[in-house]
Amino acid sequence: MPDELQELVMRWMIKAEHDLRSARNDMNDVSPITELATFHCQQCIEKCFKAVLVSRLKHIHKSHYLPFLLEECIVEEPELTIFIETANNLFPYAVTSRYPDDSREISFEVATEAMVQTESAFRYI
Numbered sequence: 001m002p003d004e005l006q007e008l009v010m011r012w013m014i015k016a017e018h019d020l021r022s023a024r025n026d027m028n029d030v031s032p033i034t035e036l037a038t039f040h041c042q043q044c045i046e047k048c049f050k051a052v053l054v055s056r057l058k059h060i061h062k063s064h065y066l067p068f069l070l071e072e073c074i075v076e077e078p079e080l081t082i083f084i085e086t087a088n089n090l091f092p093y094a095v096t097s098r099y100p101d102d103s104r105e106i107s108f109e110v111a112t113e114a115m116v117q118t119e120s121a122f123r124y125i
Contacts, residue, residue, distance in 0.1 A: 012051035
């Protein structure tokens with residue numbers, strides 16, 4: 001992989017790591033902020049998927065819809081099918097946790113599962 005491309009992929013992964021760290025911080029708060037944690041989980045995985053696409057010189061769609069982004073990744077890396085459940089579980093958090101009128105209560109247990117799935121995908125990718 002050319003250095004310039006490798007640098008761009010790394011920048012996507014650094015941004016993904018920042019979202020992962022933010023999710024961890026939200027969950028480790030005295031009063032965990034689960035809706036922000038799950039939002040950051042979704043953002044982390046979105047950036048990981050986009051890093052995969054960049055690494056394969058594919059167009060990056062301006063989409064938060066993780067199942068679509070993962071489909072695009074699977075064309076290039078079929079082994080990523082192991083993250084179908086993760087993509088399906090996390091994609092709603094792109095919007096539902098950000099705005100008061102779309103907001104819903106997210107339990108600590110649900111947010112913890114989102115963290116587990118995010119950590120696993122981040123490490124793999």
